[in-house]
Amino acid sequence: MGYTIKEVSEKFKISAPTLRFYEKEGLLPSILREGNGHRLYSDTDLEWIQIVSCMRATGMSIEYIKRYIDLCLLGENTVPERRHIILLQKEIIENHIKEYKKLLKVVNKKLNYYDEHHSNKAKNHE
Numbered sequence: 001m002g003y004t005i006k007e008v009s010e011k012f013k014i015s016a017p018t019l020r021f022y023e024k025e026g027l028l029p030s031i032l033r034e035g036n037g038h039r040l041y042s043d044t045d046l047e048w049i050q051i052v053s054c055m056r057a058t059g060m061s062i063e064y065i066k067r068y069i070d071l072c073l074l075g076e077n078t079v080p081e082r083r084h085i086i087l088l089q090k091e092i093i094e095n096h097i098k099e100y101k102k103l104l105k106v107v108n109k110k111l112n113y114y115d116e117h118h119s120n121k122a123k124n125h126e
Helices: 005-012 016-024 043-057 062-074 076-124
Strands: none
Touching (some): 005 016, 005 043, 062 076
């Protein structure tokens, strides 16, 4: 049992060409093919896609992700280096969250201004 490229594309909101590109670049190391040549994704492949998507969303380059994937394929002795890569990803995400919290404060301040303005305007018309 496996997943078609269409199912994976819909599940992760990634286009089929992007999935094929990830495979071509070596980011998805073991995609099986059916007899007709169609890709068949396993649960393990979905885990790879999830981490690749996460890393791309935080701005990690294809080359850097490829390095991480290669380290994973080399086995247990690369765990410290892989952990370091994931720790850096965590820091990037935390920095994004801090920035978005600042942006959210600005937006909320503006919303409060509009809410007060609307409320005062309604009181003046009573």
